[in-house]
Amino acid sequence: MTTNTTERVALVTGGSAGLGLALSRELARRGWRVITDGRSEEKFKEAGLPGTVTVVVGDLTDADHRDRLQAEVERHGRLDLLVHNASTLGPLPMRPLGEVDVADLMQVWRTNVGGPLVLTSALLPWLRDADGVLLSISSDAAVQHYETWGLYGASKAALDHVTLTYAAETGLRAYAVDPGDMRTAMHQDAFPGEDISDRPLPETVVPHLLALVEARPEPGRYRAADLGGDRS
Template identity: 55%
Template structure:
C-alpha cells in the first residue's frame, strides 16, 4: 500500500500523540508509533490498522532506540518526526529544594536526552520537505511554583530545538506548545482536581497540522498561533 507520508511519533499510545496519529492516518499517512505501555500501543494498532506500526519500548533505552531506528529505515523516507514522549516527574510536583535528584535525572533523560537521541538517527532520514516537531510547554517559559523540574526540561528542549533549527535551516524544526489538555499527565500534575475544563487533545491537533502545512521559519510556536485557519492560509 502507498501512503501519503510517513511519521514517527513518540508517546503515541495515549493523549496528544494518539490523537495526532489518528489524524495523520485519516489523511492517508503511515505512523510509526512508540510508547512504553505495550498494551496501550497495541490498542492503538488495532484501532488504526496496518497504517500504524507499533514499536513498544522506553525511549530512554538505547536498545529500544536502535530497534526504532531500524523500523524507520525499513519503512523508507521519513516525512515527519514528533518528539511527544514526555515525563512529568513526581506527583504531586515537588518544589525544587525538595526535588529528588534521581527523579530529576530520570526526567531529563526522558525530556531532553531521548528526543536528541531520536533526532540523531532520524534527522538524516528526513527529506528536504521533512518536518521535526518537539512538543514543548508554557512551563518552559513561565516560573510556575513546583513546576521547576518539568519546566526546566522543556526550557532546555526549546533551546535544543532552536539550535538544531539554526544548524539545519534546510529542515523545518519547531518547538510546539499545545497548551493545557485533558490528558493523564496533566491530571497527574493536579491530583484529585477536576481538569474537565481543559480541551481534549483532538481539539489541538488541527493547530499542529496547520503549522506543518504552513512551514513558517524555524522557531517556537504555540497552538494559539494557529487557532484561526484563515490566518494561516
C-alpha cells in the same frame, strides 16, 4: 540516501494516549504512514489505532528501543515528520525544586531532553532527505515559572533550545509548540483530585499542529492557539 516511497511518513513518540494518540490517528486518517511508540502494550491495545500504524513498544531512553525506531524508519524508507511528544512530569506528586535531587533531575532529563536529542541525531539523514519537519511538544512551563513545575519546565525549555538549535545547524524546519492545557492523564497527574474536565481534549490541538506542518513557517516557538486550524 534515496527515499523508496512517495507516501509521507511520520514518527510520533508517546502515541499510546493523549496528544500523541490523537495526532497518530489523524495522520493515519489523512493517509500518512505512521510509526509511534510508548511504554505500555496494554495502552496500545486499548487505544485501537488503525492497523496501518506501526507500534513499537518500549522506552525512549533505552538505546535498543531507539534502534528499533530507527530500523522502522529505514524500513519505511523515508521520514517527513518527527514529533517529540513523549514526556514525563517526573516523580509524583510534583515537588518544589528545593525538595528534588539529582536522580529526579536525571529521570526527567533523560526522557524529555536526552531521548529526543539522540533520536533526532540518529534520524537526521532521513529528515534531511525528505526535507522533513521536526516538531517538539513544549509547554508554557518552559517560559513561565510555576511552583512544583521546575524540573518539567526546565526540561521543556531545554527541549525548545535543542529543537531550534537543530534548525540552525541543519536548515530543517523545526518547531517547539506549546499545545496549551489539555484533558489528558498527564495533566490529571499534575493536578491530583482536581476536576480538569474544563480543559480541551487533545484532539482539538491536532489541527493546529498539522496546519503548522503544512504551512512550514520559519523555525521557532509557537503556541497552538495562535496557529491555523479548527480547534472546535
